[in-house]
Every structure is written in C-alpha cells, then in structure tokens.
Amino acid sequence: MPFFLTNSEFSDYQSKGFLIRERVFSASELSLLRSAAQQAQTDAVELIQQGAAQGRKIQPYALDGNRFTDIDFITVQFEHGVANDAVRVIEPVNELSQHFDALIDEPRLTQPMQQIVGTHELALWTAKLNLKPAKEGSGFRWHQDSPYWIHDCDHVDQLPNVMVLFDDADASNGCLRVIQGSHKNGRLPGCEDGSQLQGFFTHPTAFSEQDQVLMEAPAGSVVFFDPHIVHGSQPNHSDAPRRAIIITYQPAGYPALKSRVVRPVLKSFNP
Ligand SMILES: O=C(O)CCC(=O)C(=O)O
Structure with a gap:
C-alpha cells in the first residue's frame, strides 16, 4: 500500500513547513513503541x-x-535539575534499540520522506527519543535544528524530521509547536543571553510567536517538519508521559550525525 503524500499534502508541507497525518500507527503498534521507549530508557x-x-x-x-x-x-x-535522574532524550536511540532501528525503514515514514528529501534513496541522519515524563518533562526553547547540524553536514536543507507520537499530544502535556512558515527564512540569528547553548536558540526578534501552531494530535499520528522551521514545546504538566521519536532522514550515502557511519534506509518502492 503506498503512503506517498498527495500533491496537496506536499504543497501544504512546503508552504507551512510542517504536515500532520493522524492515526498512522495502530493501538497495538503503539503499545510496542511505548514498551520499546521504556526498555531504551532502562538500558540507557x-x-x-x-x-x-x-x-x-x-x-x-x-x-x-x-x-x-x-x-x-x-x-x-536528563531532566532539568542536577539531582534529577529522569531521562529526557536519548540520541541516537536506534543504536540502543532494535525496535526503533526497524522503525527507520517503515514505509509510512520513508515514502513521504523520499518526496520531501527529493531522492529515491535515503539514509538516516539521527533519531531522538523524547520521553517528556509526567509532571516534570521540561519544555524545549524556540530553536531551529539547522544551526545544530550545520557544522557536521553541508546539506542541512535536506534533513527533514518526522515525529511519531506515542501518546495523545496537546497543550497540557507540552506538544510540539512550530512557527508556521519560518522555514522559508533559512538559518536565523541565535540568542545572546550568555548561556552556553545560546547560539542554538532562535533570537526572539527573528520570528513572531503569534504565528505558532500547536501540533495537537492523537497517539499514532506523525508530524513531518522542516529542518529550518522554528519549533519548541512547553513542559509536560499532565499526569502522563508525552513520548515521541523524531527521526531525521537525508539523501543516501551520507554518514549519520553521531556514529559517522552510513545507515542506509530500506527502499520501499519508487513513486
Ligand atoms: O519533544 C518536544 O517536546 C520538542 C522536541 C524538539 O524540539 C527537538 O527535539 O528538537
């Protein structure tokens, strides 16, 4: 069964910088993904x-x-606060978990990605497991991914992300939010607040928070988003975790961000 984007989905993605497809993964697949997240955390x-x-x-x-x-x-x-032992993010999580490694080859993700990257053959760039625990899961300040990656890669325009939601995501549990259209402005200036990571957070004068769109969607949904889009999230104030994986693809033949080894993506078929 083909999962390619329709023309209207593709042009929506290009103009807004993101696209949500709802309920792509079933309840039984979600329970496997949640167990894999727990296992990866324990193993780490x-x-x-x-x-x-x-x-x-x-x-x-x-x-x-x-x-x-x-x-x-x-x-x-780890979650914020020195004494906090809760895991916040594991990257690249596919190196710890066969289940997440297999997800990278999933046609429901890779077929749209062939269109978005613009190549029939893909490789993995990186895969992050974001655990956002109940009550304490911290937010992510407004940022673009491209400034993190520009030092390790000369094709940052071709590093789109897909987020797979393991839980329902909404404002109460710190869903992803994006600044619609901000991907069109390329790399934006970073903050100058004296913090160690200041340059990675987008300067508040470079975009308008009024253009933000919440990526609220039920568990099993997927969100494709551009490497230049300004995005972030609020903390998780709810009683349940808000777990997700973000997988980033690139054209075939290039090494992954952290292992520096090429992780080819299984080819499903050509459009
Ligand atoms: O998972 C989230 O809440 C936001 C994640 C994010 O912005 C990132 O991993 O770059």
Whole structure:
C-alpha cells in the first residue's frame, strides 16, 4: 500500500513547513513503541552505571546546569535539575534499540520522506527519543535544528524530521509547536543571553510567536517538519508521559550525525 503524500499534502508541507497525518500507527503498534521507549530508557541508565566495565566510554557533563551523559557516541539528556535522574532524550536511540532501528525503514515514514528529501534513496541522519515524563518533562526553547547540524553536514536543507507520537499530544502535556512558515527564512540569528547553548536558540526578534501552531494530535499520528522551521514545546504538566521519536532522514550515502557511519534506509518502492 503506498503512503506517498498527495500533491496537496506536499504543497501544504512546503508552504507551512510542517504536515500532520493522524492515526498512522495502530493501538497495538503503539503499545510496542511505548514498551520499546521504556526498555531504551532502562538500558540507557544501566549502561551509564555498568557500561564502563563492558568497555564503553561513559562521559558525564553539564551544559547550562543540565545533566548529560555520553555512552560512546550516544547522548543521554536528563531532566532539568542536577539531582534529577529522569531521562529526557536519548540520541541516537536506534543504536540502543532494535525496535526503533526497524522503525527507520517503515514505509509510512520513508515514502513521504523520499518526496520531501527529493531522492529515491535515503539514509538516516539521527533519531531522538523524547520521553517528556509526567509532571516534570521540561519544555524545549524556540530553536531551529539547522544551526545544530550545520557544522557536521553541508546539506542541512535536506534533513527533514518526522515525529511519531506515542501518546495523545496537546497543550497540557507540552506538544510540539512550530512557527508556521519560518522555514522559508533559512538559518536565523541565535540568542545572546550568555548561556552556553545560546547560539542554538532562535533570537526572539527573528520570528513572531503569534504565528505558532500547536501540533495537537492523537497517539499514532506523525508530524513531518522542516529542518529550518522554528519549533519548541512547553513542559509536560499532565499526569502522563508525552513520548515521541523524531527521526531525521537525508539523501543516501551520507554518514549519520553521531556514529559517522552510513545507515542506509530500506527502499520501499519508487513513486
Ligand atoms: O519533544 C518536544 O517536546 C520538542 C522536541 C524538539 O524540539 C527537538 O527535539 O528538537
């Protein structure tokens, strides 16, 4: 069954910088994705504790007062506050989880991505598991992805994202929000607030928050979004986690962001 974007979906994506497709994954697939998220989190914490004995390089550090630990080239971000052991993000999560690695080849994601990237054959750029725990899951300041990636890649325009929602997402649990149309302005200036990561957050004068659109959608939905779009999210104030994976594709043949190894994407078929 083909999952390619219709002409109107594709032109919508191009003009707004995002596209939501609702209920792409079924309830049984979602329960597998949620278990895989739990497992990845448990495995990451175990590796941080015991990985050194297995020959892994475990490197803890802090940026702007927030905790990170690298397990070789896999980065685990912890929720904000030094004493917080809740995992916030694991990147690239496919290196810890076969289930998420297999998801990268899923035609419901890759067929639209062939059109968006503009090539029949794809490779993985990166895959982030965002766990956004209940009550404490922190927000993401307004940012573009392209400034993070420009130093490692000369084709940032061809690094679109797709977010797969494992839970219903809305304003109460910190759904993704985007500044509609902001992708058309390319890379925007960063903040100058003295923080270590200041340059990665988009300067507030470079866009208007009035143009924000909430990516509210039921669990199993997918959100495609442009690498230049200004986006972020509020904290999760609800009683349940708001889990999601964001997979970023690129044209075939290029190495992935962190492993620097090419992860080819299984080809489904040509449009
Ligand atoms: O998951 C979220 O709430 C936002 C994620 C985000 O902005 C990112 O990972 O770049």
